[in-house]
Amino acid sequence: MRLHDKTVFELHDLLVKKEISAEELTGETLKAIEAREPEVESFITISGDKALEQARKIDEKGIDERNVLAGIPLAVKDNISTRGILTTAASKMLYNYEPIFDATSLEKAYSKDLVVIGKTNMDEFAMGGSTESSAFKVTKNPWDVTKVPGGSSGGSATAVASGQVRLSLGSDTGGSIRQPASFNGVVGMKPTYGRVSRFGLIAFGSSLDQIGPFSQTVRENAALLGAVSGHDERDATSSKREVPDFTAKMGESLKGMKIALPREYMGEGIDEKVKEVILAAARHLESLGAEIHEVSLPHSKYGVAVYYIIASSEASSNLQRFDGIRYGFRAEGIENLEDVYVKTRSEGFGDEVKRRIMLGTFSLSSGYYDAYFKKAGQVRTLICEDFRKVFEDYDVILGPTAPTVAYGLGTQLDDPVTMYLGDLLTIPVNMAGLPAISIPAGFAHGLPVGLQLIGKAFDEATIYQVAEAFEATTDHHTKKPHIFEGSK
Template sequence: MTFNDKTVKELHELLVNKEISVTELTKATLEDIKVREEQIGAFLNVTEKEALAQAAEIDARGVRAEVLTDGIPLAVKDNIVTKDIETTAASKILKTWMPPYDATVTEKLYDKGMIIVGKANMDEFAMGGSGENSAVKPTKNAWNQKKVPGGSSSGSASSVASGEVRLSLGSDTGGSIRQPAAFNGIVGLKPTYGRVSRFGLIAFGSSLDQIGTFAPTVEENAELLQVISGYDAKDSTSSNVAVPDFGSKIGKDIKGMKIALPKEYFGEGIDEKVKEQILKAAKHLESLGATVEEVSLPHSKYGVAVYYIIASSEASSNLQRFDGIRFGYRADHIENLEDVYVKSRSEGFGDEVKRRIMLGTFSLSAGYYDAYFKKAGQVRTLIIQDFAKVFENYDLILGPTAPTVAYDLGTQSHNPVAMYLADLLTIPVNLAGLPGISVPAGFVDGLPVGMQLIGKRYDEETLYQVAAAFEATTDYHKQQPVIFGGDK
């Protein structure tokens, strides 16, 4: 029996009324993973033993009626630390590492009774936009297994879209939640920087990284964000802004809202068919009472260049700790200390990770710091100011999530620049620390198109309000891939 077509609220009702047990739900989820996993490759580690033990504990104490997520299974991206459960960030250098502690979000999941059924595959150290940079195996797109799922949160997105799990957590440094959500036709949200604790998230770009949420529907996405949000003293970048009820505006109409349409998000490099679908979505929001007007974000054209200098510089610093000495992979046939460092890192890191470490080290080096890293920081400020200016007059910003739909596996893995440009539309949101959501907005050549909504800092509720209004009056989110029982 499968329950993966039921919403969290429907599952909660079944559990509270004892129509099913948490153990039955967990076993059914594990079975769904087994049936689909060979085709999708969404998991690096399925934690069957731990999940069933936790389910049995919840059944023994009884499901809490007041806790919506009590007993609900989910997947967690493998760069989020889980105590005594292997966490590798899909890298050879961390193979067999068993963390001695939990990430703050992991603790929050357990506190609300959520059951981690596995660690989701990803691009190594979250570096990549296709899901092909995992050191273990590539993840496949739920709609077409010859296509990429997007990255870096590839397994988190494909596991939800294919019906292996209902919910998952990912991380987003330059679009790593929103882009795979778009490619897989589900809802993915990157919260405001600081909204969710990064303690226990294996760092890539510390000023950009943010843990976020995947779900089939807007309401379920908001319910999961509710679980993981809040201030954390263990994270120096965590915000002490009060956590609202993220679903409080869901169901309210959007009459009178002002939505900005940046002309730069519809320019060169954007597939004409994708553009057509997003403009159609904008017209639909107008029919619901919103005002949609064209604006300019002039410095967004520098976003990719700025991002790859800042993110790579932060990565080269963050990844210094993986040295073959303290934990993780250590090379054989070592003759001296330099061998330990050089051989362990050369053998342990994949090509994309090495590429970014070298780029970042160069950008931070004496003689080049002012020309690259410092200048990138200054342009980042201009990008932030562009957004602030638009938000003086508009409630949110609308555009495509990605310039194209999912492309064929293997077609861009040899061309890093083409892959980097695929993040053109999502990167500025991370640079500015804003919340962004991708929701299903149609199909091109049988593959999903994502619409991106960008909000003001700490205003996730408005994003959910508009996304839910769009979802409630369209049926794109109801379409399912063949692997999940659909006809597409």
């Protein structure tokens, strides 16, 4: 069965008609993982036995024809808590941590009878843009295994891009869903802050983190987001808004829709070939009836600096809990309490995590708080105000997802600032808590380019409308990486 050729909706029809069982579908998925995983290394943990057992129970219960996700395999980023399945956040610090509870997003996924197939690789504690800071393995880009997959949700993106699964979950703090979606030529949505509960997500930057879906197509993405969204009383930042049908506006005309193209998103630092792809995408949306005008987001240029102060400050606070006392890694040769903390944290955290903890601790320290953390919060307000002004006149903002295509493995490990600047187009969205999607828009230098569409808060439906209209009238999403050649 050519799993990667069939959408979730086509698989659902086969399941309803009993032409295939959930157990058989799960088995085929595990075969696809076995065949392709050695080349891309998307997974930290593959929970085959548990997945097959879950699939058998779904078959016994019967597939609900109204639930398109019943029996569909799902890959989950390894910073999302899964009861009874290792959840390491790709860190030595949590190498043996097996949670006793599920994240709310997982509870919701299970309630829709999704089958969790395994946990995907990521940058350690979601801190990175290339999935190279994992303590366990380096994930490769299926389009070119000498290139990075992006990060921090690189494993979730490559699992979909390589045809191992149709759906996966990631998390996005400064672009960690959208940038790997761009690098891998798949669809990745960062929802509005508060749309999906953060309960059970190992915290990095609590005012920025958001769980979201990866998929091969826009409609599949909307279906998964609908399944995991909704209020959660265990998350004080979770929205009480009713979850709409995210597919409701798909198919509607774009005639008269006003789309903004910020000049800052097409300026210095953006690869010329990437610009060409994005401008071609803008012209295509115009041909579908949309009006596109240039606008300005003047404070977006401060986004990277603001982000690395705020996110690192929140990380230094959130990561205090990893101390080697209650769970996870604990250093040997301990002689006193100070040793427990110093040795465990020195040996358990990787370089990038330690770098951000130190930056955040400095930003929050006495004498520097006003100059750094407080000032960053004030500039964040200005970034939010820029978006508010644009959305008074426009429905959606358009631009590249990333300034470049995927770069070579190892090429930026010794230059963290260059890697940080790779998030300059995605970070402002997290600062403002807005929803944004990356969809395949074409190719530059032989590698995928993502088109980023940013919407008003809680207006994911309009983003999906535009994204689906673009997808339905182009063929970029149908292109597959070399790993599919000869697949059965």
